[in-house]
Amino acid sequence: MFGSNSKPVVGITCCSTLNGIHHQQVVGDKYIRALIEGSDVIPVLIPGFGEQMAAILPHLDGLYLTGSYSNMEPHHFGGDDLGVEMPRDPNRDTTNLYLLKQAVELKMPVFGICRGFQEMNVALGGTLHQQLFTLDNMMEHRENKSLTIDEQYSLAHELTLNPQGVLAEIMAGELTQQVNSLHGQGVAKLAPPLKVEASAPDGLVEAFSLADNSSFYLGVQWHPEWKIQQQPFYAAIFKRFGEACRHFQEIKN
Numbered sequence: 325m326f327g328s329n330s331k332p333v334v335g336i337t338c339c340s341t342l343n344g345i346h347h348q349q350v351v352g353d354k355y356i357r358a359l360i361e362g363s364d365v366i367p368v369l370i371p372g373f374g375e376q377m378a379a380i381l382p383h384l385d386g387l388y389l390t391g392s393y394s395n396m397e398p399h400h401f402g403g404d405d406l407g408v409e410m411p412r413d414p415n416r417d418t419t420n421l422y423l424l425k426q427a428v429e430l431k432m433p434v435f436g437i438c439r440g441f442q443e444m445n446v447a448l449g450g451t452l453h454q455q456l457f458t459l460d461n462m463m464e465h466r467e468n469k470s471l472t473i474d475e476q477y478s479l480a481h482e483l484t485l486n487p488q489g490v491l492a493e494i495m496a497g498e499l500t501q502q503v504n505s506l507h508g509q510g511v512a513k514l515a516p517p518l519k520v521e522a523s524a525p526d527g528l529v530e531a532f533s534l535a536d537n538s539s540f541y542l543g544v545q546w547h548p549e550w551k552i553q554q555q556p557f558y559a560a561i562f563k564r565f566g567e568a569c570r571h572f573q574e575i576k577n
């Protein structure tokens with residue numbers, strides 16, 4: 325986008341929020357900061373205005389999907405509307421699901437976190453548990469909102485990596501890691517093109533990538549963007565995404 329010697333450009337899709345009576349398009353500062361510091365790329369924000377936003381894709385070297393307190397609307401994955409009050413962001417749903425399918429076609433590197441991870445699964449035909457916390461034999465994956473922010477994002481459970489996955493490769497075969505946990509939904513059916521990269525002690529899918537490794541498509545349920553300098557595992561994931569974007573930048577033309 326900015327010349328052949330420049331850093332890769334990565335699109336970050338926005339959330340729609342209300343600021344007073346005004347609708348706004350926003351991305352959390354921590355997500356942008358981690359991308360700049362950890363992946364060494366130039367971030368560009370993509371507003372959630374639907375399929376027309378795909379016109380930006382030829383100018384990008386990667387796509388990055390953040391977490392959000394909002395939940396995907398269940399009709400996107402064939403789920404029932406449970407009739408419960410929940411934060412929604414239908415503009416983000418439609419924009420991200422469309423951009424994800426296009427990015428896979430282009431073999432563009434994609435990295436998604438928490439809600440972004442859930443969107444990546446649904447975009448390729450997977451489904452979600454809408455209320456993990458009501459299921460038997462599942463751990464509590466939600467944060468305790470009465471705690472400080474540092475406490476909420478502190479390490480919460482173990483993760484077992486797939487020895488054949490990219491995460492295991494990044495961590496030189498160290499198959500046990502620790503991660504934070506701040507979500508109420510989770511993967512029910514994994515989309516057919518995906519393979520499990522990591523799982524929680526209760527068996528929940530915590531990370532995935534494309535089974536055929538045809539492109540970098542890494543989704544993680546936890547929040548590696550939180551203080552990446554303090555967690556070598558988190559920093560290594562951002563570094564690897566940056567490398568994938570640099571490689572894509574080199575080969576795409």
Ligand SMILES: N[C@@H](CCC(=O)NCCCC(=O)O)C(=O)O
Pocket residue numbers: 352390391392393394395396437438439440506507508509510547
């Ligand atoms: N709403 C979904 C996804 C959870 C999620 O992305 N949380 C992000 C919290 C705020 C942040 O750190 O950006 C779910 O509950 O599963």
